[in-house]
Structure formats: C-alpha cells, structure tokens
Amino acid sequence: MGMSAIVDLEQRKNSCLWCGARQNCIAASLEAADAALLEPVKRPSRVVRRGQHLFLAGDQLPALYVIRSGSIKSYVITEDGEEQIIGFHLPGDTIGFDALATGEARSNAAALETSSICTLPLEGLWQVAERSVTLRRELIRGMSREVLRLTGMLQNERRTADQRLAAFLLDHADNMGRRGYSTEVFNLSMSRRDIGKYLDMATETVSRVLTRFQGLGLLATNRNEIRLLDPTGLKHLVTEGGIGDTSRAVTHH
C-alpha cells in the first residue's frame, strides 16, 4: 500500500461516496448522473474547529454549505446585542439559504465541535441546476423544509420552558435516529447556554428543568450525555403541558 492508499484517503475525505452524511445530504436525492455533474463543482471539504466561524452576518456568501460531520449553530445578534440561535445543524444539513435572496448572509454560523464542511459554490450550482431537474427540485425542497423548520420554531413561543426543552430533546433524538444513531442516548454538542439561546430561556432555567426532568425519571444526564428514559412521558408533557405533577402538588403562595 503505497501511493494509491494515499489517493484513496484523499478521495474518501472529499468524495460524496464515502461521506457519512450521504443519506441526508442534498446530493443524496440526485440521480447518479446529476450527482456526477455536481462533483466537479463542489470544493474539497473544509474543517472548522469548535468556536470557529463558517461565515458571519454581512459576508457575501458565494456558496451553500453542507455539513459532512460535526455540528453547527447559526445565530443572529439582536439589536440589543444578544445572541439568538436560529438553528442547530447536523450532518447532511444545508446552510446558507437565507443568503440566496440578497447574496449576503444574515446569520452567523459557528462550529459547536470540530466539523467538516462541503462547499457548493453558487455559480457552479446554478449552472448544474440549469441542466438538472432533480437538483432544482432538491434546492426548492431544501428551502421549503427550512420554512417548515422555522415555522415549527415559532410554535415554541406559546410553550412553557418544560415543553420547549422536552420538545427540543425529542426533536434532537429524532434527528439522531434519522442519521442512524440511538434515539435514547446521545451527546449534546451544545452548551446549556446555547440551548437557552435557542429556546429563549435563561441558562439557569435549562439547568433547573433538566434537574426536574431527572427527578421525574424522564431522563438521566451526565455532563453532555442525555439518556431518555421515558420519551412517551416527554411527548405527553409537550402536548398536554404537564405530568401527573408528582413534585409540586403544593399550590405555592
């Protein structure tokens, strides 16, 4: 195993064929011929370390980005200087859709852990899209899914802190499941603070709710590892708004 092994490694690092996120990626739904068209367009994948930015709000975005491995948070800074997390993105997810209208990114994207990112330059993307019906469809569907995701996020407004966190954990479990991981035990790559900035609650509240859930036997935490012990209970909590109220049967005040 001399030269050829090295070439193989290089190929593995960049080819869609060896990509761990293959099943979820925008390229996955393309027919082989169309995927081949895309191959020369896409740039070698790029590594971003925890805390580093993929792009910043205001950047001219010349590309869409697909996560190959790792996880990314996208966020904006509100007028009052607060960080507002718009979404957590996992392997296969595409980011940069919000820049398509104007060419300028409105959000920031930072890695939550060391991540590998594919770059799809817009220019080439448009060219391929001219020829590929499936790519056009995939782009449209990707954006439409983004609209659905954001619409779903809006529903959090009506929810209590308990419901938000339960819904978040279930959603995350679901995402892990669709990527072939366990839906019961997983690691959160984001901090409590990030979860708070995402769900619009104070870090302290995230912590308190997790503690309470643990006390109710709904889950077990160990640092960033979460083990869902009673997903049904969590689901019930999201839709009904409360458990059998084991802990606080006392009307305080």
Place this chain on the structure above:
Amino acid sequence: MGMSAIVDLEQRKNSCLWCGARQNCIAASLEAADAALLEPVKRPSRVVRRGQHLFLAGDQLPALYVIRSGSIKSYVITEDGEEQIIGFHLPGDTIGFDALATGEARSNAAALETSSICTLPLEGLWQVAERSVTLRRELIRGMSREVLRLTGMLQNERRTADQRLAAFLLDHADNMGRRGYSTEVFNLSMSRRDIGKYLDMATETVSRVLTRFQGLGLLATNRNEIRLLDPTGLKHLVTEGGIGDTSRAVTHH
C-alpha cells in the same frame, strides 16, 4: 362603450397590467417575455371574503397564491388547539411556499377582509420555470425572503410586549409605505386578538400597550385606524427597550 367596455373590465380584473399589486408581485420582476409566458398559466383571480379560507392545513396545494388586493392571515393550530398566526400578507405577497416540499399545506390561510387572489398552478409554474431563468430566480428569492421574514419573527421572542407591538406597527407602516400608502396613518385589517395571536400576547395586553403608547403621545388610535405620531420614539423603544421612562423611573435592585 358597448361590448368592448365589458371586455376591458374583465381584462382589468385579471390582467397583471392592471393589477394594483403590480410593483410587489413575483411577476413584476420578470422580463416582459417571461411574464407573457406566465399569463396563460395563471387562473382568473378569485375573491375571498372576510373570514373565508383560501386553504386549510392538510390540503393538497396545487398552486402558489399571490394577493392582488386585501389581506390574508396564515396560521397554524398548535397541539393544544391554540391559533398561532404565522404572518399577515398584503398585496403582492406570495403564499404557499411551505407546501412546496411535500405538496401539502401546513398552515391555514384566511382573509382578513374581502380579498382578490391570483392562483399560479404549480404544474404550469414548473413548466414556465423550465424556460425562464428570471422566474426561477424570483421563486428562489421569494422563498429566501420568506426565510428571512420568519427569522425576523423569531427575534420577537426576546422582546417585551412594548417592543413587539412597536416593531409590529413600524413594520406594518413600512409595508404600507412600500405599497405607496401613508406610513403615518393606516388601518389595521386585523383585530386586536389577531395581533395578539401573531405577537404572542394576550388581547388584553395588546389593548393596554396601545393605550399606554397613546398616553405617551407615540400614536393615536381610533378603532382600527392608527396614526403614528412619533415613529422615532417607537424605533427608539424597540432598540433601547424603553422611553425616557416617564412613568417608572425607579431603578430596581
């Protein structure tokens, strides 16, 4: 003025040329040739009365809809049966983007007042899109703008009731301005309850805040008519989070 006058009226009712929403419509940015392609695709405009629905969540949506006149609210019903308004749409706005991914509407759309709606059947739309670069671009931009709009809505989460309402009024004024109306005096086609369901606050709170704003000389209300007396003050309130604090000058803690 015999027959020809009647034909003219029919044409006015349906042709893009006479549409009051021409400046903002998706078709407006198309080159003449492309717009002509779209003409045979689009169906005669349709009238929806206050309270009537354009479509319901779960419907198979065979089209995008463009508002010709009037106003529409789109909303979802949350798990707990509450109405959650996703957006208010004015002439020129396109709705139905969230159905593009699956073909099924996820939201409901109801008229806030008698409205005239253009229907763009998807089948024909895709066909024209095959041939028109500008239409493809306009569709992408429309969706991207929708993503931006939703992202903006998410920022309301962090705000107080005062800030939300002030931002809402300024945004509405801006929308009216871009359609050639006054930015200072306008009628709200939606009820206080609808505003509440949109901004996630109780009807009573909407009312109270409006009353307070009036007391501060920021605006004047008369039924559904709003007159913005101090837009700068409102803007300041949104970004800074408070007026010169006439009422509650106490620094707490």
Place this chain on the structure above:
DNA sequence: GCAAGAGCTTGATACGGGTCAATGTCGGAG
C-alpha cells in the same frame, strides 16, 4: 331604533421564569 353580540378596554390578582448571587464540578495548562 333597539337588542344582541362581537370586539375592545380597564382593573385585580397569580405565577412562570428572568436576574442576581453563591457554590460546585470538570478539564486543561503548567
């Protein structure tokens, strides 16, 4: 013109969760 109802305003009270503060815990640098 009057009655009925829908929508709006105003007041009193309760409570969810934010903020401030203190302590605990883990991982990495030296």
Place this chain on the structure above:
DNA sequence: CTCCGACATTGACCCGTATCAAGCTCTTGC
C-alpha cells in the same frame, strides 16, 4: 497534582404579562 477558568447547578427574589372578571362601544340584523 494543583490551580484556574469555563460551565453547570441551586437558591432567593421580583417583574412582566397571563388570566379572570367587569364594563364599555361599536356594528349588524330585524
């Protein structure tokens, strides 16, 4: 190993806004 800094947990307190409860005011149908 030990110290340090970042992150997490726990507690006390209080503010903003929901909720409940009247009363008010238009609009609409008859």
